[in-house]
Amino acid sequence: MKLGTCYYPEHWPQEMWEGDAARMVEMGITHVRIGEFAWSRIEPSRDNFKWDWLDKAIDVLASAGLQITMSTPTATPPKWLVDETPDMLAYTADGQPRRFGSRRHYCFSSQTYRAESRRITEAVLKRYVANPAITSWQTDNEYGCHDTVESYSPWAEKAFQKWLEAKYKTIGVLNAAWGTVFWSQEYQDFGQIQFTDRTVTEANPAHRLDFQRFSSDQVISFNKEQTDIIREHTKADITHNVMGHFTAFDHYKLGADLDITTWDSYPLGFMDQEWWTDAQKLRWMRSGHPDFAAFHHDLYRACSKGRWGVMEQQPGPVNWAPNNPAPRDGMVGLWALEAAAHGAEYCSYFRWRQAPFAQEQNHAGLYDSNNHLAQGGVEAKAAHEVLEKLGELKPHRAEVALIFDYEAKWMFDIQPQGTGWHYEKICFEFYTTLRRMGLSVDIISPHQELTGYNLAIAPSLPVMPITLLSRAKQAGTKLFFGPRSGTKTADYQIPEQSPLSAIHHRRSESLREGSLLEIEMDEQFYRSKIWRDFIDESENVKARFEDGLPAFVETEDYDYLATWPEPKWLRALLRQVLNQQNIETFWLPKDLRLRRTDSAVFAFNYGANDIDLSRFAKSVDFIHGDHILAPARTAIWKA
DSSP states (O other): OEEEEEOOGGGSOGGGHHHHHHHHHHHTEEEEEEOTTOHHHHOSBTTBOOOHHHHHHHHHHHHTTOEEEEEOOTTSOOHHHHHHOGGGBOBOTTSOBOOSSSSOOBOTTOHHHHHHHHHHHHHHHHHHTTOTTEEEEEOSSSTTTTTTSOOOOHHHHHHHHHHHHHHHSSHHHHHHHHTTTGGGOOOSSGGGOOOSTTOSSOOOHHHHHHHHHHHHHHHHHHHHHHHHHHHHHOOSEEEEEEETTOOSSOHHHHHTTOSEEEEEEOHHHHHTSTTOOHHHHHHTTTTOOTTHHHHHHHHHHTTTTTOEEEEEEOOSOOSSSSSOOOOOTTHHHHHHHHHHHTTOSEEEESOSBOOSSSTTTTSOOSBOTTSOBOHHHHHHHHHHHHHHHHOOOOBOOOSEEEEOOHHHHHHHHHOOSSTTOOHHHHHHHHHHHHHHTTOOEEEEOTTSOOTTOSEEEESOOSSOOTTHHHHHHHHTOEEEEOTTTTOOOTTSSOOSSOSSTTOOEEEEEEOOTTOEEEEEETTEEEEEEEEEEEEOOOSSEEEEETTSOEEEEEOSSEEEEOEEEOHHHHHHHHHHHHHHTTOOOOOOOTTEEEEEBSSEEEEEEOSSSOEEOTTTOTTOOEEESOSEEOTTOEEEEEO
């Protein structure tokens, strides 16, 4: 795995560039991303291109032997363009146009802006496509950041109407699919359909789901316009940097148009957000949750046929979370080695030097704003030295896959049916339990190939692809479904018959926080929470609720779990299922995680105390580290 950094030559005097490039090489950095926010410097007014400074920056970096990822600068359209074409702006849900002054202020549905996006992309390509130092291209930057996937502009509404007409063909088909006879919502023409943002009460869920699908597709088509232009000029790799804990568009679809999917990894920033308890936030305040980065590594590896990387790796405190602590010494290096263990092609730190001005001046870099080497820079160099020892790491195909589906997330956000239901959280709880059992896990879409997996787990999958069961049977893969699986059609209706023939849903209920259900399995008692499916009696019931009805059913081809298990039961349940598939497991300490490649095993200590690895690494040949794993450190031994 190679190391990289994100560099902004436009932020610094030219006399600093050569020194920066030399220090990058000395640190072990081989890749540099530039240009994603530079439109106003490239083109300060229409057709008035200023290339000299960028030509010079590229020449300096290339002369030092660095490979460059050039970006299209479309995430930050300049003020003159907004003034010339105000219909490029996105609109908020309350009908107000976004204003200039930060970033990502454009609307994906604006044909005016799409034309400008293609124009600037073409200009940058023609200028630099022949430069051998530019080995890859990045489209835009962080699609959808700051809640910008959905736009409520007049042009977005017209585009939505056309999207619906292309999908349904006739208004009668749409009315049937949406069930618009309910509450007298029937339409006579596609032009009558508006956004759902200002309805009096809950809007039609199928309408909302199609708006989310449309918004996602707008991101995908916008990106494809850029990738098509790039591919006309070069065979170099194309990437885009997606984000963590972000599901507003379908990353699997985006990845289909990329050569390599990259993501922006900020473990501490996200530790201070989302669903984790106060106790968990304190425990892992300086390391991030042990499974946060790994979950996204495994997810984004699935998005572009196994090729992936980290485009932005947190190097120190960030500026955008509710609280922004500094990483424990060692974590910046650990995060890079963890990316390598999961198969990343490169890990790029954001950013080279801390900016002394503007919105991100409190965001750390590998160097501080006074050009002194920061702790992140020390650890990046140390990580490079370890990577040099490791050489090429071939990926290890996991025996277990976890099925993650973006449309499932959208459906449950629209109708969670209970405040405790959270699709990402239930997926994460399954993932982290599997990881604590010592397993490497692949994350896949419900449409991906299953060959090679002994077990594929869908923590919840409301819409089941029609071929999923047959594909699993052909691949010899046992399927495991969690609650609410098979309970919806693609049109967001209740199916006449479950695609799981052995499971007959009667009704479901959501539970108030703190309310637990008692479960009996193998003469042991456990508990579950948040959700319960009432399913009819069937054969091979392996666990029951206290009222005697099935809680867990096992069939030859798949298992069904009718509730959300508490951690103790989830651990026992998965151990039983994994043992039946002859998959060996053991239970790791809370702060320890392992990851395999074909040639090595990596151990990562996310905690504040030493961990003795003797139980997990007996008679092994250490490549790096030893049996006593210090906090924020990595040990590696031959597999």
